Amino acid sequence: MPINLFDFEAIAKERLPKGEYDYIAGGATDEISVERNRRAFESWALRPRVLRDVSALDLSTTVLGTRVSLPVLIAPCGGHKKAHPEGEFATYRAAAARGTIMAVSANSNSSFEELAKAASGHLWLQLYPFRDRSLTKSWLDRANGAAYEAICITLDSQWPPKRERNIRNNYRRTRGINYPAQSLEPGSAPRPAGAEGGSDPAATWKDLS
Numbered sequence: 414m415p416i417n418l419f420d421f422e423a424i425a426k427e428r429l430p431k432g433e434y435d436y437i438a439g440g441a442t443d444e445i446s447v448e449r450n451r452r453a454f455e456s457w458a459l460r461p462r463v464l465r466d467v468s469a470l471d472l473s474t475t476v477l478g479t480r481v482s483l484p485v486l487i488a489p490c491g492g493h494k495k496a497h498p499e500g501e502f503a504t505y506r507a508a509a510a511r512g513t514i515m516a517v518s519a520n521s522n523s524s525f526e527e528l529a530k531a532a533s534g535h536l537w538l539q540l541y542p543f544r545d546r547s548l549t550k551s552w553l554d555r556a557n558g559a560a561y562e563a564i565c566i567t568l569d570s571q572w573p574p575k576r577e578r579n580i581r582n583n584y585r586r587t588r589g590i591n592y593p594a595q596s597l598e599p600g601s602a603p604r605p606a607g608a609e610g611g612s613d614p615a616a617t618w619k620d621l622s
């Protein structure tokens with residue numbers, strides 16, 4: 414039985430197709446940032462304090478006005494169904510059961526609206542500054558209609574990352590099902606994360622407002 418995230422990682426490596434595992438585990442170019450992130454995280458130390466009353470523990474806090482039971486949220490990651498048939502539905506049920514927030518990826522394998530019906534927790538929606546402003550508008554309307562509580566806008570995916578594992582595996586990303594069918598360009602090369610719906614590389618802070 415896996416008891417920590419490293420155990421889950423090892424099992425995923427064993428069970429997932431190599432291309433899917435590498436998509437999840439890999440970073441861009443020499444994966445220097447992946448290593449740096451891990452080292453930065455490892456450099457944190459907790460200062461132990463003693464003789465405090467710790468008989469009742471409470472890790473809860475609020476994030477943008479929503480109370481969460483612990484200061485850990487689920488970041489938007491595309492394609493949960495690549496790792497498990499229940500995909501985002503299972504992730505959202507888990508987030509709701511544990512009292513935290515799930516940020517749903519623009520590249521989700523599940524419909525925003527269907528997902529919202531799967532549990533009664535807290536959902537945020539991730540999107541990109543789309544070239545097509547009407548797509549942004551329609552997603553904001555959908556998020557609002559399905560009671561999503563906040564949006565996360567991803568601003569660092571204007572251009573394709575050089576993800577060397579994906580190149581070696583000839584990995585093809587599939588578009589999330591929430592994009593309109595007419596935005597499909599058959600036979601197109603692998604796209605940057607935000608490019609499915611046409612992330613706008615010219616976007617600036619002005620577009621955000």
Ligand SMILES: Cc1cc2nc3c(=O)[nH]c(=O)nc-3n(C[C@H](O)[C@H](O)[C@H](O)COP(=O)(O)O)c2cc1C
Pocket residue numbers: 436437438450488489490491518519520539567606
């Ligand atoms: C497999 C995978 C898929 C991701 N997909 C998305 C995505 O669709 N949209 C997005 O905004 N960020 C995506 N991200 C970025 C994460 O939301 C997050 O910002 C990043 O992993 C850094 O957080 P971490 O250090 O906790 O991994 C993805 C990350 C991973 C590892």
